[in-house]
Amino acid sequence: MGHHCCSKQKVKRGLWSPEEDEKLMRHITTQGHGCWSSVPKLAGLQRCGKSCRLRWINYLRPDLRRGSFTEQEERTIIDIHRILGNRWAQIAKHLPGRTDNEVKNFWNSCIKKKLIAQGLDPNTHNLLKNKSNNSTKKSNNYTHHIQDSTSIFTIDHTSTNKGITSMDLKSTFFPYCDNITYNHTPIVPNIEYQNPTFSWSEQINHNNTVTTTLQSQTSDQRTRDSLLDFTSCCLMENAANINVSSYINENSMWNGTGLEPTTLNPINGQEEQEMQVVQLQGDQEFPIIKTKFCDDQEDVYKVVHDHDQTVEKTFNDSSNFDFEFMDSGLYTNVNSSMDQLSWDC
């Protein structure tokens, strides 16, 4: 069964011969394609218009870029796919000379497998469930720096200096934060939080607990929730030397915060929901962070220390962004293509 546009015609199918290519090329370069349904007749081809169009777009077009995909192109595809999903035509628009078909094939034949091999679900970009625990275990000697100028995070995993060492959260991620004062006293001295619109303070109390206070004067609930989550998450990162996974998600990109708003309600329904508590664990002095919410939603974040200097954690399932992904170097160009994408799409 052919397309409705050419179902009455006797059309050839299958691979194009060099002669057919020649005819189509000559016709379009001299006459232009105009109405595709008329191209086969005018070009002397026994193909349907759609087939001609496809052949031109995917193969004959002179501005096509041939050859294998570069690493940069691969990263771009992954970045955009994280937001748009299988919208190959949209993705291809960000890759000059590449077609949607090409991108789709590359994804299915190559990228998909790479992501799976890294323990990531290619559809959601989340950690695959059966890999999530393993991914949190890492060697003390593992070192990985990401200092791409377009990355929002710098991550350092040297044995003496783990965790996020700096971050530059652009104001585009916090469009609702207009009047937040900067008041930051980090637990880990080399941590720098560079976004002036976003801050919190941390104080070590006499009873070996740490109180974190989010300094937010915004009245927007989503921002407050986002910042609370973010603070909690970073605190865990710093205190436990773990790689925090599954935190920012693409939906949050769309709601404008860039961070996943919590769906939880503060304990006692407090208006001020900034309080976080870090407890130092017995003589090991290993910190655990527990965020208190309403009774039925308690202990969403759990950090468990084991004997191998590794950490397991449990997160709210609704979180599906992963720092592991950025850690792998795949998540880049946030401030350029990704920001642009938010506006384009």
Place this chain on the structure above:
DNA sequence: AAAGGATCCAACCGCCCCAGT
């Protein structure tokens, strides 16, 4: 060398959207 499985990728299919009537 040959067979069979795996992979790649060009092309097709079917659906949707939109503009024109």
Place this chain on the structure above:
DNA sequence: AACTGGGGCGGTTGGATCCTT
């Protein structure tokens, strides 16, 4: 408003090629 045709898109297929045994 309903119909029609063209264009665009994502999913799928199947033949060619590569790889493994």
